[in-house]
Amino acid sequence: MATRAAQKRLTREYKSITENPPPYITAHPSDSNILEWHYIITGPENTPYHGGQYWGTLIFPNNYPFAPPAIRMHTPSGRFQPSSRLCLSISDFHPRSFNPAWEVSTILIGLLSFMTSDEMTTGSVSATEAERKAYAARSRWWNSTGGGSHKGPATNAGKGNVRAGDGGTKFKAEWPEVDQENWKWMKEHKVDLVTGSKPDAGAASCGPQLGIAAAGSGHQAHAVVDAVIQQRDAGQGWVFRNKLFIFGSLVFFYVLVARLLGEGS
Structure with a gap:
């Protein structure tokens, strides 16, 4: 339970962040617990996260x-590793370095700044730009369907720990209007509700194959192998399609050389 000082401080900060939200950030406390805040970061332009909808908790x-x-x-x-505690100077990993003057908006701006950097810490992961763009494209689907688990039985998530098995229940409870917009967006774009893929994505895409869990190096290696095979098959296909032209060209050059040799003799 929040102390009176914490209750008063967070109430004031909610009013402040609602009236003057930082760019790309929106946040609010849970109705049932003012100590549990939910935020959404919208991926900024000129980053691999552009257009992504990143939901998290404080x-x-x-x-x-x-x-x-x-x-x-x-x-x-x-x-970041989904639902893992992040080791940042503004998080509970470093209580001594925390400044009481920092507010919720300060914390979330710091998180966004770290997200768009290349620094590594506990809870962060490495990925290619293409992989991060693929995650961004499926972020709305993941939030509202629980990673495609919306048709199965919802699981109870622990405190601050929301996994992909909850069927999107927790996101819907905290962001009902955003959730409705997501479902409308998925319907308009004909998103596959099981995989999160769009029809125009193509079945032979070399991008990371995203499931419920975060894609690892195995997916990246698989994509590289697929690309090599496609390049090899593309070369074989050209030779096959143009074999008559190649054969005719060889005959032509053979006859031409034979005539030149005959005239010389």
């Missing part, structure tokens, strides 16, 4: 602002 201690929150991002991004 779990504040009851003595906030004298201690920092636990920070998690639930939506797979190719930057």
Whole structure:
């Protein structure tokens, strides 16, 4: 339970961030617990996350602002491990470095800044730009369907720990209007609700094959192998399609050379 000081401080910060939201960021406390905040970061332009919808939580201690929150991002991004606590100077990994003057908006701006950098820490992962773009394209689908688990039985998520098996229940509860927009968007773009793929994505895409869990190096290696095979098959296909032309050209040059040799003799 939040102390009176934490309750007063977070109430004031909610009013502030609602009236003056930082760019690409929106956030609010849960109706049932003011210490549990939910945020959405919209991927900025000129980054691999452009257009992505990244949902996460801030779990504040009851003595906030004298201690920092636990920070998690639930939506797979190719930057952070989904639902893992992130080790940042503004998170609960480093309580001594936290400044009580920092607010929720300060924390989320810091998270966005770190997300768009190349620094590594506990909870972060490595991925290619193509993989991160693929995650961004499927982020709305992941949030609202629970990674395609919306038709199965919902599982109970632990405190601050939202996995892809909840069927999108938690996201819908915290972001009902955004969830409706996501379903409308998926219907308009004919998104496959099981895989999150669009019809125009193509079955032979060399991009990462995203499932419920974050794609690992095995998916990347598989994509590279697919690309090599496609290049090899493309070369064989050209020779096959033009074999008559190649054969005719060889005959022509053979006759031409024979005539030149005959006239010389």
